[in-house]
Amino acid sequence: MSFIQVRDLEHGYSAGGLFSKRHRVQVLSGLNLDLHEGQSLGLLGGSGSGKSTLARLLMGLESADRGSIVFKGQPPFLQRVQMVFQDALSAFNPQRSIGWSIAEPLRHLSDMDAAACRDRVEQLLQQVQLEARDIDKLPAQLSGGQLQRAGIARAMAIGPQLIILDEALSNLDRVLQVQILDLLAQVRHESGTGFLLITHDLSLVQRFCQRVVVLAEGKLVEDLPVTAQMRFTHPAARTLQEAVLPAMPRVRTVRDHVDARTLEKL
Amino acid sequence: MSTLAAVYTGKKNGARIGYALVALLLLMALFGPWLAPYDATLVSLDDRLLPASASHWLGTDHLGRDVLSRLIVGTQLSLGSVVLVLGLVLVLGVVIGGIAGIVGGKVDMFLMRLCDMFLTFPTLVLAFFLIALLGTGLTNVIIAIALSHWAWYARMVRGMVLAQRNRDYVLASRLAGASRLTRLRQHVMPNVVGQLLVLASMDIGHMMLHVSGLSFLGLGVSPPTPEWGVMINDAKEFIWTQPQLLLWPGLMIFISVMAFNLLGDALRDRLDPSVLAEIKE
Numbered sequence: 001m002s003f004i005q006v007r008d009l010e011h012g013y014s015a016g017g018l019f020s021k022r023h024r025v026q027v028l029s030g031l032n033l034d035l036h037e038g039q040s041l042g043l044l045g046g047s048g049s050g051k052s053t054l055a056r057l058l059m060g061l062e063s064a065d066r067g068s069i070v071f072k073g074q075p076p077f078l079q080r081v082q083m084v085f086q087d088a089l090s091a092f093n094p095q096r097s098i099g100w101s102i103a104e105p106l107r108h109l110s111d112m113d114a115a116a117c118r119d120r121v122e123q124l125l126q127q128v129q130l131e132a133r134d135i136d137k138l139p140a141q142l143s144g145g146q147l148q149r150a151g152i153a154r155a156m157a158i159g160p161q162l163i164i165l166d167e168a169l170s171n172l173d174r175v176l177q178v179q180i181l182d183l184l185a186q187v188r189h190e191s192g193t194g195f196l197l198i199t200h201d202l203s204l205v206q207r208f209c210q211r212v213v214v215l216a217e218g219k220l221v222e223d224l225p226v227t228a229q230m231r232f233t234h235p236a237a238r239t240l241q242e243a244v245l246p247a248m249p250r251v252r253t254v255r256d257h258v259d260a261r262t263l264e265k266l
Numbered sequence: 267m268s269t270l271a272a273v274y275t276g277k278k279n280g281a282r283i284g285y286a287l288v289a290l291l292l293l294m295a296l297f298g299p300w301l302a303p304y305d306a307t308l309v310s311l312d313d314r315l316l317p318a319s320a321s322h323w324l325g326t327d328h329l330g331r332d333v334l335s336r337l338i339v340g341t342q343l344s345l346g347s348v349v350l351v352l353g354l355v356l357v358l359g360v361v362i363g364g365i366a367g368i369v370g371g372k373v374d375m376f377l378m379r380l381c382d383m384f385l386t387f388p389t390l391v392l393a394f395f396l397i398a399l400l401g402t403g404l405t406n407v408i409i410a411i412a413l414s415h416w417a418w419y420a421r422m423v424r425g426m427v428l429a430q431r432n433r434d435y436v437l438a439s440r441l442a443g444a445s446r447l448t449r450l451r452q453h454v455m456p457n458v459v460g461q462l463l464v465l466a467s468m469d470i471g472h473m474m475l476h477v478s479g480l481s482f483l484g485l486g487v488s489p490p491t492p493e494w495g496v497m498i499n500d501a502k503e504f505i506w507t508q509p510q511l512l513l514w515p516g517l518m519i520f521i522s523v524m525a526f527n528l529l530g531d532a533l534r535d536r537l538d539p540s541v542l543a544e545i546k547e
Contacts, residue, residue, distance in 0.1 A: 059441060061437075061440070061441075081441075082442075083438070085437075085438065087434060090433055091438050092435055092438075093439075093452075093457070094457070095456055095457060095460070096452075101435070101438075104444065105441075105443060107442075108444050108445075109442065109443040154438065154442070
């Protein structure tokens with residue numbers, strides 16, 4: 001059953017200012033999307049295709065110009081959706097400990113007392129494979145990969161129904177990306193949390209998601225189940241698919257550099 | 267010892283010197299009248315312009331007053347007025363800059379244009395103008411200096427608030443259900459105040475020079491009250507015969523400015539989380 005229904009969503013921003021005429025930039029137009037419970041959905045799209053705008057609307061940080069977003073019959077609110085940010089270091093207050101930051105949703109959105117919060121944070125740290133002693137460390141004392149795990153722990157803290165990963169893996173190397181995706185897959189398996197993986201890297205989607213949608217010029221242009229042989233048909237989606245590097249580089253021959261007609265002449 | 271470790275040892279020593287000097291100055295400011303060997307305003311024409319000796323360690327001035335006593339007692343006014351100026355500037359800056367940054371829109375526009383008006387004039391010229399309006403005297407000098415400096419701070423605070431407000435961790439806090447006020451209190455302000463304290467402690471020296479400068483010109487503290495700027499003013503007639511009378515209060519100003527700059531450096535290392543993490547490791 002779909003627990004998020006997005007219908008005819010339209011959203012835009014006004015641009016321009018002192019030296020140019022003010023005009024409206026339409027980011028999303030007529031977007032329809034159904035998200036199923038516990039599903040991990042990959043949202044692909046080039047720069048400026050409206051991925052982050054869609055994420056902000058889903059989190060309830062902005063309200064759409066037109067159309068509706070419904071969570072099981074209700075409008076979106078924060079407790080149900082959490083987010084993992086792209087830049088892990090700037091997603092944590094530099095003056096507060098990791099434990100304090102992870103416990104933040106618990107303090108505001110649950111009625112746990114301090115001791116219960118700490119227990120929960122320790123449990124979360126263990127779940128994302130961080131050590132219990134990291135709880136009192138400052139963000140600058142952890143590595144990028146560790147911080148991203150801490151970010152995931154914070155997103156998981158109140159048990160949201162959907163976690164949005166907004167390019168959350170883009171700054172990490174391949175090994176860390178795979179480790180974190182496996183961790184997330186485990187979380188999804190255990191808690192039934194849904195995931196929206198926003199990225200421009202198709203290989204991450206292929207590893208983690210069950211379904212993939214492609215956003216281009218504010219519209220969904222592809223909606224496919226993820227399989228090894230899936231092929232996109234829309235040109236913008238094809239470009240993204242072709243941008244994925246092969247697992248092993250191919251040995252180049254002379255034929256790769258010289259086109260066929262030149263070879264015939266020789 | 268590695269270069270990095272040497273830098274940290276150097277920094278630590280600098281910080282220690284800064285803390286020690288500021289502590290000493292505070293001690294002199296708080297207990298000056300009790301620490302001073304003589305009454306700082308006692309005129310004794312028989313003892314005029316005595317050189318340094320066992321009874322008068324730094325000699326006496328043109329009215330026979332003990333220079334050391336005047337230096338010690340003068341700390342209170344010299345430092346106290348600067349602290350007052352700084353307090354006023356910080357309050358004005360944080361309130362006006364904070365409101366501009368948080369509320370934004372037309373309020374921001376209005377407050378920033380107001381700042382621009384104050385920033386158009388050189389601080390000293392503006393201070394003179396304000397003193398001409400308010401009249402001379404220490405209180406008016408303090409108000410004038412505060413009014414000619416707050417706009418810099420308001421601008422800085424506004425910039426810091428704007429920068430902090432759009433940081434990911436503030437957004438994360440919003441997603442975690444924190445109210446606007448909580449976000450401001452727990453995330454925006456602590457990071458602004460940390461940076462601001464560092465800037466302010468570096469600026470103490472600058473303001474001290476301002477207060478002393480205005481007192482030197484006879485606009486602030488009036489004789490016979492001991493204050494370093496006034497002492498320099500009193501001594502200027504004897505610059506060729508008794509240069510040490512100018513040297514001692516000048517040295518006090520120099521030491522205070524340096525002490526607060528060292529303190530500012532130390533505070534920056536304390537409050538900048540990235541430096542903190544490196545030192546901890």
